[in-house]
Amino acid sequence: MSDRPVIAVLVSGSGSNLQAIIDASERGEIPGRVGLVLSNKADAYGLARAGKHGIPTAVVDHKEFHSREAFDAKLVEVIRASGAVLVCLAGFMRVVTPVFLRAFPHRILNIHPALLPSFPGTHGPAQALRYGVRFSGCTVHFLDEGVDTGPIVVQAVVPVHEDDTEETLAARILKEEHRIYPMAIRLFLEGRLTVQGRKVTTKGAGKIPDFSRRNPDA
Ligand code: GAR
Numbered sequence: 001m002s003d004r005p006v007i008a009v010l011v012s013g014s015g016s017n018l019q020a021i022i023d024a025s026e027r028g029e030i031p032g033r034v035g036l037v038l039s040n041k042a043d044a045y046g047l048a049r050a051g052k053h054g055i056p057t058a059v060v061d062h063k064e065f066h067s068r069e070a071f072d073a074k075l076v077e078v079i080r081a082s083g084a085v086l087v088c089l090a091g092f093m094r095v096v097t098p099v100f101l102r103a104f105p106h107r108i109l110n111i112h113p114a115l116l117p118s119f120p121g122t123h124g125p126a127q128a129l130r131y132g133v134r135f136s137g138c139t140v141h142f143l144d145e146g147v148d149t150g151p152i153v154v155q156a157v158v159p160v161h162e163d164d165t166e167e168t169l170a171a172r173i174l175k176e177e178h179r180i181y182p183m184a185i186r187l188f189l190e191g192r193l194t195v196q197g198r199k200v201t202t203k204g205a206g207k208i209p210d211f212s213r214r215n216p217d218a
Contacts, residue, residue: 013045018090040062058078139152
C-alpha cells in the first residue's frame with residue numbers, strides 16, 4: 001500500500017472530487033494513493049474527509065503571505081515533503097504562479113466544471129446557463145500559466161436542460177467529474193499520457209464511437 005506513488009490533492013471546499021479520488025484509490029482503480037490533502041482554508045470539508053481516511057493534511061492560509069509567490073513557495077515545500085509525484089487541484093480556488101507550476105512541470109492536473117475552452121474561471125455552470133449552450137460538461141487538464149487553458153486530458157459532456165438552475169446543472173456535471181478525475185489520474189500514473197504542445201495523446205486508448213446527439217429532443 002505505502003509503496004504506491006503519492007498523489008497530493010489541493011482543495012478549498014467540499015472536496016467531493018477528493019472523495020472520488022480516495023474511493024477510486026481504495027478500490028484499487030488507480031495505481032496510487034492520496035498521501036497529502038492540502039487546503040488554503042482551515043474549514044474546508046475536504047480536510048475532514050481526508051481525516052476519515054487517515055490521510056495527512058496541511059493548511060497553508062494564503063492570507064498569511066505577502067505575495068502569491070510566497071504562498072506558492074510554501075505550497076511547493078509542503079508538497080515536496082509529501083513525496084508526491086502528482087498534484088491534483090480539486091476545487092482549489094487560488095490562481096497559482098510560475099513558482100508553483102515550475103516546481104511540478106506536467107505534473108499538475110486540474111478539474112473544471114465546463115467544456116474548456118468555454119467558460120473558464122469561476123461559476124462554469126452559471127456561465128453555461130447564461131450563455132444558453134445545449135451541452136456542457138467538465139474537463140481535466142494539465143495546469144499551465146493561464147486560467148484553465150492547459151492541455152486537455154479528459155472531457156465529459158452533459159446536456160443542459162431548459163429548466164436547469166445553476167445547482168441542478170452543477171450537480172449533473174459534478175457526477176461526471178467524479179468519473180473522469182480518477183480516470184485521468186489513472187492514465188497519468190500508468191504513464192500513458194504524452195503532452196506535445198497543446199495536445200495530449202493517450203497510449204492504448206480505445207476509439208470513441210462517432211455519435212450524433214441533439215438537444216432539445218423535439
Ligand atoms: C468542482 O465542480 C470543480 O470542478 C470546481 O469546483 C468544484 C469543487 O467541488 N472547480 C472550479 O470551478 C475551478 N475553476 P468539490 O470541492 O466538491 O470537489
